[in-house]
Amino acid sequence: MLETGDNRWEAQMLWKIIGVVAVVWIALAVIGALIKGLFPILVISAVVFGLYLLYKAIAGSDDHTVTKV
Secondary structure, eight states: OOOTTHHHHHHHHHHHHHHHHHHHHHHHHHHHHHHHHHHHHHHHHHHHHHHHHHHHHHHOOSOOOOOOO
């Protein structure tokens, strides 16, 4: 059977659940804002890097030695 103190326990669990949901919601909002803000920078940097690799592939080099890193 349930005792009279169980009602207080249920209220504490409810607030814990609400707190966890609020923290997750805030975390997702912050992550979403970061992704939205950084996505154009990521796209621009990927395009610049791709153009650099394309330039290096087309320009080539007269030195055809194989080097190990």
